[in-house]
Amino acid sequence: MGFLDIDRVTKSFGGLKVLHETDISVEEGEFLVLVGPSGCGKSTLLNMIAGLEEVSSGQIVINGRSMNGVKPADRNIAMVFQSYALYPNMTVRGNISFGMEMHGIPKKEREKKIAEVAELLQISQLLDRKPGQLSGGQRQRVAMGRALTRDPDVFLFDEPLSNLDAKLRVDMRTEIKKLHQKLGTTIVYVTHDQIEALTLSTRIAVMYGGYVQQIGTPQEIYDNPANLFVAGFMGSPSMxxxxxxxxxxxxxxxxxxxxxxxxxxxxxxxxxxxxxxxxxxxxxxxxxxxxxxxxxxxxxxxxxxxxxxxxxxxxxxxxxxxxxxxxxxxxxxxxxxxxxxxxxxxxxxxxxxxxxxxxxxxxxxxxxx
Missing domain, CATH: 2.40.50.140 (Nucleic acid-binding proteins)
Incomplete structure (x- = not known):
């Protein structure tokens, strides 16, 4: 048993099965990247971990507790979206604080947490600005800061860097990796970018056609691909x-x-x-x-x-x-x-x-x- 267990999970929409029987076990503190082309089932799987989609069969277990039927708000997960999902009328401080306010955390404790997260992400000078005044990279840091205030069991990232330009993507990859090394939190990260997968992860699950094609360390995936799809998909230039x-x-x-x-x-x-x-x-x-x-x-x-x-x-x-x-x-x-x-x-x-x-x-x- 891992910290996060995906046990024979499937997902169907009507008669269309988009995710076939899937088994993945994630240890506490691991950085698992789900990588594959559009339509391979990676975002669907992430949404099921988050509780945004129901499991058709099988079960998802986090920290020994089955998540089947558990609402997203009760799962102790934090999600960072591709679109940032910030409130444009609120300041950075308000965006980071909002989730804590909804959970009734006292103001003094909220302010302390905001200061800690802002310092960690180097956005202390941005706390009184609104999202429209920020660059894409700064908005992504704010979205990460909002997630960090939760102290979640699992962080979920859904293609968080895809809206950024090439140089900023590289910089943010480094920041996310530093953050994981510092906090040691369990992360499941979805991307279609195989370079992101190779540089960020402790393990990679390569997905295609609703199936997990191979799971392994970045080196295992790169040096010993299990099939032609993995060989051709991972690496730039490709094999x-x-x-x-x-x-x-x-x-x-x-x-x-x-x-x-x-x-x-x-x-x-x-x-x-x-x-x-x-x-x-x-x-x-x-x-x-x-x-x-x-x-x-x-x-x-x-x-x-x-x-x-x-x-x-x-x-x-x-x-x-x-x-x-x-x-x-x-x-x-x-x-x-x-x-x-x-x-x-x-x-x-x-x-x-x-x-x-x-x-x-x-x-x-x-x-x-």
Whole structure:
């Protein structure tokens, strides 16, 4: 049993099932991110935890107490919305104080809590302003401050940064992470942004089509995706996925891939069990950072293989340059150091770290190596 248990929970609207049987256990103090594309069921699940939607079947338990049939106000949760949901006619102080007033907390205690929260979120100088006088980032801090006054069992965040510009999103991610480290509160956070999921969470639940596709730490999700959807969705740039075939190389499994000029290359996997799979068609998955210039390859890896391939496109990105070539008839992105003299139209050496490679069944989309 975790601090928050989602036990065989489903949700249907009429005859349409939008969330299939879902099991997630969240420990106290954990930061769980629900991530996936629009319509995958993540916001529906968050709304059921909050009590804004009823559970069709299964149960949600918080701190040992079943929430089925319990009103949102009685759940001891606090929710931060995408839209901030601030009262425009109230000051920042009034917005933060409102929930405490509704619960009959004495004024002296309210003022003390407001001062603590304002200092924590660095908004003390904004207390007498109204929401219309604040930037998007400041409004989001006020919305978080209002939630913090509750001392809830669980914080729920529903895409809180999606209305902010790119730089402000990065800054607010840092603030939210600092806040979690300082308070140690249990957080469930919904986003469609996989970078947000990877940077904020202690664990991630990747959702698609109403199902949880994989649950794990950010590193587990990134390095060992359970299926093609997770592999392609998590990471920016996303994992390279292209056709290959399993062959035997000195008794060990290897991937045979076609290159841009029609040649093929055999790339042995390192420390992977693929015996008995020879001849099987696969989808090979390799992250861009595992395909580099030879000098940039991982010196500790036992399975770096160098191949020549035609450069199609280069995309400078500051400290790196993304180099696009073709493997298996698909565009494949490599991450080179910015000072590598690589040009489109030329053949160049690509170092592929097969310790980082994974393989999927093209039909079932499940990982096999």
């Amino acid at each position: 390279n996925l292209f056709p290959a075939r399993i062959v035997s190389a000195n008794g060990a499994p290897a991937a045979e891939i076609s290159l841009s000029d029609g040649r093929s290359a055999v790339l042995p996997f390192a420390g992977r069990d693929g015996t008995g799979e020879e001849g099987r068609e696969i989808t090979l998955g390799i992250r861009p950072e595992a395909i580099t210039e030879p000098d940039g390859a991982d010196r500790k890896s036992r399975a770096v293989h160098v191949v020549d391939s035609r450069v199609e496109i280069t995309e400078p990105a500051g400290s790196d340059i993304f180099v696009v070539t073709q493997m298996g008839g698909k565009d494949v992105t490599a991450r080179f150091s910015a000072d590598v003299p690589v040009k489109p139209g030329e053949d160049f050496q690509f170092a592929i770290n097969m310790e980082k490679a994974v393989a999927f069944d093209p039909k079932t989309e499940a990982r096999i190596i």
